[in-house]
Amino acid sequence: MSAAETWTVGKLLTWTTEYLKKSGSDSPRLDAEVLLSQSRDCRRIELYTAFDEEPSEEVKAKFRAMVKRRAEGAPVAYLVGHKEFYSLDFEVTPDVLIPRPETEHLVVEALDQAKALRTQRGSQAQPLRLADVGTGSGCVAIAVAKHLPDSQVLAIDVSEEALEVARRNALKHALDPPQLEFAQSNLLEGLEPELQFDLILSNPPYVSEPEYEALDTTVRQYEPRQALVGGPRGYELIVRLLTQAAERLVPDGCVVLEFSPMLAESLDAWVGDIWQEPRVIKDLAGLPRIVTLKKRA
Ligand SMILES: C[S@@+](CC[C@H](N)C(=O)[O-])C[C@H]1O[C@@H](n2cnc3c(N)ncnc32)[C@H](O)[C@@H]1O
Numbered sequence: 402m403s404a405a406e407t408w409t410v411g412k413l414l415t416w417t418t419e420y421l422k423k424s425g426s427d428s429p430r431l432d433a434e435v436l437l438s439q440s441r442d443c444r445r446i447e448l449y450t451a452f453d454e455e456p457s458e459e460v461k462a463k464f465r466a467m468v469k470r471r472a473e474g475a476p477v478a479y480l481v482g483h484k485e486f487y488s489l490d491f492e493v494t495p496d497v498l499i500p501r502p503e504t505e506h507l508v509v510e511a512l513d514q515a516k517a518l519r520t521q522r523g524s525q526a527q528p529l530r531l532a533d534v535g536t537g538s539g540c541v542a543i544a545v546a547k548h549l550p551d552s553q554v555l556a557i558d559v560s561e562e563a564l565e566v567a568r569r570n571a572l573k574h575a576l577d578p579p580q581l582e583f584a585q586s587n588l589l590e591g592l593e594p595e596l597q598f599d600l601i602l603s604n605p606p607y608v609s610e611p612e613y614e615a616l617d618t619t620v621r622q623y624e625p626r627q628a629l630v631g632g633p634r635g636y637e638l639i640v641r642l643l644t645q646a647a648e649r650l651v652p653d654g655c656v657v658l659e660f661s662p663m664l665a666e667s668l669d670a671w672v673g674d675i676w677q678e679p680r681v682i683k684d685l686a687g688l689p690r691i692v693t694l695k696k697r698a
Pocket residue numbers: 497498499500501504534535536537538539540541557558559560563586587588604605606607627628629
């Protein structure tokens with residue numbers, strides 16, 4: 402970018418798109434638009450009616466600094482401090498995983514299972530009790546709580562730093578106890594012994610250690626390892642969670658889990674003698690991504 406040129410919104414977007422493309426971004430135009438709208442404090446769509454305007458020096462300086470960090474690999478969501486998930490806006494910091502679009506399938510399936518339980522139990526039933534294990538930013542717990550106003554959701558994480566972000570997101574979406582509560586716990590271990598749930602949801606860490614080493618450096622360098630790695634083989638946390646969940650579910654309840662398509666061949670082993678035939682949901686790429694498990698009678 403030369404200082405003498407007039408850097409209009411349109412030119413800034415064109416130049417930055419090319420620059421970020423060369424730096425390895427797989428969504429350079431979108432990145433440029435998100436960063437510029439954040440710097441101008443406007444909505445992305447408003448850039449389209451401001452193509453010929455020249456932003457102030459302050460806006461351009463802010464934009465340049467973010468573009469530089471993006472070119473170095475920093476994820477856009479951490480640079481702007483928020484990310485949309487299930488049509489809701491969530492604060493994100495490097496203490497939490499950036500919510501992924503495939504996790505929206507977990508929310509859809511959780512809402513379907515909640516509806517089925519309600520229908521089964523009738524209109525006089527108690528509020529549904531849900532747990533979201535490994536809540537991170539709180540995106541799953543909050544999306545579900547927003548769509549199930551008469552439910553009680555317990556959002557759990559082992560990381561106190563992640564819980565602080567999730568609590569701020571709950572505040573932002575006007576969710577209070579008893580509809581949404583938080584607990585720091587290693588999976589379900591630290592909870593009161595009498596706590597039982599109708600639905601246990603989780604997008605747990607499920608990347609194996611070798612897969613982690615092969616992940617894009619932007620993920621490894623910026624996102625919390627604890628949110629990604631499930632153990633040497635990837636499924637260790639899932640197996641522990643399923644054992645604990647079997648003790649915490651009411652008889653007609655179920656577990657809804659996101660997992661890696663790489664772990665699909667382990668599904669039968671997870672089911673064992675405890676769970677019924679799994680219901681598997683595929684993501685938009687046609688890969689197995691979500692599994693729902695009900696206990697055998
Ligand atoms: C894959 S992230 C999911 C975050 C969020 N639910 C989402 O879908 O974007 C997994 C989360 O599990 C948490 N976690 C890791 N090990 C845990 C454990 N043993 N007990 C509870 N939470 C754990 C991590 O801190 C992280 O927030």
